[in-house]
Amino acid sequence: MSSDQRPNIVFILADDLGWADLSVYGQADYQTPHLDALAAQGVRFTQAYANSAVCSATRFALITGRYQYRLRGGLEEPLVRQAHVHGLPPEHPTLPSLLQDAGYDTALVGKWHLGSLPHFGPLKSGYGHFFGNYGGAIDYFTHKPGVGEAVPRDLYEGEVPVERVGYYTQLLADEAVDWINGKSGRRDASKPFLLSLHFTAPHWPWVGPEDEEISRSLQDLFHYDGGNLATYARMVRSLDQAVGQVLEALREQGLERNTIVVFTSDNGGERFSKTWPFTGQKTELLEGGIRVPTLLRWPARIAPQVSSQVAVSMDWLPTLLAAAGVAPDADHAPDGDNLLPVLEGRAPQYARTLFWRYKAQEQRAVRAGAFKYLKINDNEFLFDVEDDARERANLRHRHPEVFESLKRQWEAWNAQFLPITEEVFTHGVTPDIQADRYAPQKPRREL
Incomplete structure (x- = not known):
């Protein structure tokens, strides 16, 4: 495959998004028009799963293409207190490192949650650019991982702390668009690219884009004393608008046709999510805790369809590598499957x-x-x-x-x-x- 034929890849990961939190999957209380349009233009999966019922464990599987239980950090569900000790080993092959070695420009915008500095981080595992948070959750306005003035902001550009003003979901969308557009020369326009856009939305704290005053008054980042369905709806709608902004940037740059866009979640929904018809939620292996909404669009090669093929997070590494014409690392064979033949109609769906x-x-x-x-x-x-x-x-x-x-x-x-x-x-x-x-x-x- 020549370099000018290799697809760009935009991998969008939501955080704690429930099965039916998008209107295309059954949400009737509010609409998600941008993600609904993405579904209509590509593949909507009906049997896609997360590798875990919590976030960091799934992220180990996603970036390595292997069961997270092969790595000590993947046993921490989620990776919280030991993030400085048990993270993603920098020497381990990853989706971004394999693509980077094959000539791709790579960037992560958003949540990392695979180990903290100084031993672990996106720039050590194949990403050439990083803007986002290293930990699991931050406040949407203060960008702190906790409360109190002594707690530093978990917001970085590369490995340097930075300060930005604004609602985090929107900041991530703006950063992703700037990177796609090549602002300040951060993206090499001569190369195909992988952009991992990992939102924290709609993970707690329960703060919508108009709730800055609430955000600054929180006594507890977990926010058990607040949140409601209306706030959650605003958070998901903000996520939908952010995705629409990124999709529009691809269109304006003439990149839409040969860019693979994937949208999914790291695990099932939390307390305000809609998971119907499933039972269970995040931290549970009932379907509501592990079945996730999943969309894929690649106009150049994959026709719009609704797919009942069973899929899981660790499938994305072999699938996207195959699309890019890149072989997996021989010493770290994926546990996931390459789904490209099924999605392109070259092979029938199969049981997993x-x-x-x-x-x-x-x-x-x-x-x-x-x-x-x-x-x-x-x-x-x-x-x-x-x-x-x-x-x-x-x-x-x-x-x-x-x-x-x-x-x-x-x-x-x-x-x-x-x-x-x-x-x-x-x-x-x-x-x-x-x-x-x-x-x-x-x-x-x-x-």
Whole structure:
């Protein structure tokens, strides 16, 4: 593939966006016209998953194309207290480093959350330009990771702290547009590019673009005493407008046709999200915690379609590398699949077997074809998630052979990866985890 034929890539990642938070996926209380248009122009996935029910673990899988449990940092769910010790090793091949080695210009605008300075960071893992936050969440106006004057801002350009005024979602959109437009010569127009645009929206704190006064009065960044559906709607609409701004920049630069645009979320929705028809939310391996809205547009090669192909975060590295004509690293073979043949219609859709684990409530899950094995504490289930999207009819006694087979497959899969120890569990506990949400109970009866 010649350099002038290689596609540009814009990978847009939302944070804690629920399955039905976009109107194209079922949200009726507000509209997301820019993302709806993106869906109409490209592929709308109906069975796309995140690699984890929380953010940093999924980001390890996304950037490496491999199960996050291969790396110590990927065991921290999410990576919070140990970010200075257990991050993404700079020597590990990544999507941006492999593309950069192949001649791509690379940039990350937004959230990193894969380890903190001085040992870890975007510029150490393949990105040539970075503007954003290193940690998991910051206030939308003060850009602080916590409250109080002693807490520094988590806003950087490269590895240098910076100060900007404005609502963070809009700042990220403006920075992405400036980079696409080549402002100040930061993008090499002679090269194809990868732009990772990783928003923090609609992650807490619950602050919309008109809520600067609320933002500056917060006593707790987690903001358990505030937020509502109306504020959340404003946050998602702001995200939609920001995406529209970036898509318009691609159009104005004449880059629209041969630019792959991907939009997805790092995990399922949080407390104000709409996840219908699924149950569960972030931190849970029920469908609502791991099924995510996912869109792809590439006018040059992929026709508009609705795809029921099962996909997962770690598929994006092999898929995007294949689109760019770049081979994965031979010593770090992807666990994800290249979906390009299916999306281009050169191969039929196929069944997948995917695995998850999450330390809180000792959760385990396997998706194999239509069946899903799920364990939460001492409760075990078998669901047909294609027929029973709400995971209500426990089929473990109706299909005992499938139930036992998936349990064994999970054990064999799990044995390949780093174990979750008590030390890992202690470091990773956050207020997101409701430890007593699932008390042991009798298995549900079949319906």
